[in-house]
Amino acid sequence: MRAIEITRFGAPDVLQLARRPIPQAGPGEVLIKVAASGVNRPDVFQRQGHYAPPPDASDLPGLEVAGELVDGDFDGDNPFGLRRGNAVCALLAGGGYAEYVVAPLAQCLPVPGGLSLIEAAALPENYFTVWSNVFDRGQLGHGEGGIHETLLVQGGSSGIGVTAIQLAHAFGHRVFATAGSAEKCAACVQLGAELAINYRDEDFVAVVKQVTDGRGVDVILDMVAGDYIPREIDALAEGGRLVLIATLGGSKAGIDAATIMRRRLTLTGSTLRVRPVAFKGALARQLHDKVWPLLEAGKLRPVIHQVFPAAEAAQAHALMESSAHIGKLVLQW
Structure with missing residues (x-):
């Protein structure tokens, strides 16, 4: 798969397109074919060497994605009845700047009705x-x-x-x-x-x-x-x-x-990245119950400033560091 690596700590141009093996889902996890990845300030800090991923997380940046479920364990904590082929958005501890990513099923939510995958990729980390x-x-x-x-x-x-x-x-x-x-x-x-x-x-x-x-x-x-x-x-x-x-x-x-x-x-x-799956799963259920209906009704909407081809992740980071944007930046695969 294609992925965006942090080749060394430094300026945005240290982000480079690379090839990585497709990760394998373990117990309680699913594999997502990524359509879009959200860009967040913690990704910038990680690239600069100021925010290391948790020990068990991917070294690739990226804390949120949207895409299609293609494999995994659907028999555990699955409150939304998700299955292969469903469109989801997911909160991650890392690894989101890639064409495929593994996520805990408990941290996956169905894409709200009426939203595109690009819009859905802008939801998890912020919400x-x-x-x-x-x-x-x-x-x-x-x-x-x-x-x-x-x-x-x-x-x-x-x-x-x-x-x-x-x-x-x-x-x-x-x-x-x-x-x-x-x-x-x-x-x-x-x-x-x-x-x-x-x-x-x-x-x-x-x-x-x-x-x-x-x-x-x-x-x-x-x-x-x-x-x-x-x-x-x-x-x-x-x-x-x-x-x-x-x-x-x-x-x-x-x-x-x-x-x-x-x-x-x-x-x-608080910081969210290091919290356990059970905590994030409980948040996912609260969002699905109280917030997802507002998104589907059009009372809330993701605000996307610009969508970049994934290979232009460095340009997205440069824009984020300039603080010239309003709302979200998204990478499209």
């Missing part, structure tokens, strides 16, 4: 991540703010950002977002954000306090960390939750513990 962090760890809609809470999404025009905005809006919450240009802010509003804040020109803490009458927001989804963290603590409402999923601005921050205690704040975070 699993947002559901786990905003609605599970962040408890959006279940905190002190009541059933209609407020969410601030840092980096609203990213793949994670456009997913979080749409999902929270679809469930009736007020959503605010930050982005780095007028075009990106407009895209956030179009997707359901009540207000988008250009972080180059405005202080998100002051804006959030103003539009919430001084209360602050109930949940913040943060991919920046670093010196954003003390500012985000200031922007939280009483009982608010700050959920960290990346450290693009650095992993160290100074915080006032007394403020956290006095205002009953929660600081939490």
Whole structure:
């Protein structure tokens, strides 16, 4: 099969097309003939040498695919009744930049009705991540703010950002977002954000306090960390939750513990790649039950900025690093 290898750690041009043996599915696993692979920021970190795959994962980058089930073990945990020939999208621990990939069956979902395989390839990494962090760890809609809470999404025009905005809006919450240009802010509003804040020109803490009458927001989804963290603590409402999923601005921050205690704040975070199959399978079932119907009804949609031929993975990575995109980048096989 064709695959995209990381030939050495470095710039995007270290990604090269290569030949690899087709992997073999083991117990509880299936083999997928890949039509499209999603591109994600962790793929860039892995290429740079900053994010090693788990010990039992493929060394190839790629955390999500869509394609056709061609072989495997369908007799174990198979809540959606999947069989050979079905079109699926899957969350992976690695190996997605290839024409064939092995995935745990529990991490495969049927392609939502009305979506193409290219669109479906843009779903798993972002939807699993947002559901786990905003609605599970962040408890959006279940905190002190009541059933209609407020969410601030840092980096609203990213793949994670456009997913979080749409999902929270679809469930009736007020959503605010930050982005780095007028075009990106407009895209956030179009997707359901009540207000988008250009972080180059405005202080998100002051804006959030103003539009919430001084209360602050109930949940913040943060991919920046670093010196954003003390500012985000200031922007939280009483009982608010700050959920960290990346450290693009650095992993160290100074915080006032007394403020956290006095205002009953929660600081939490997670990474998804190393979590066990059972955990990811449980997320898949929640998504199928609560989110897939919204996708099929057209109330949510993947936002794809550009589709690249798989052999142009280096160009896709260069675009991602430029941060000039809005939404997802996808490789097509």
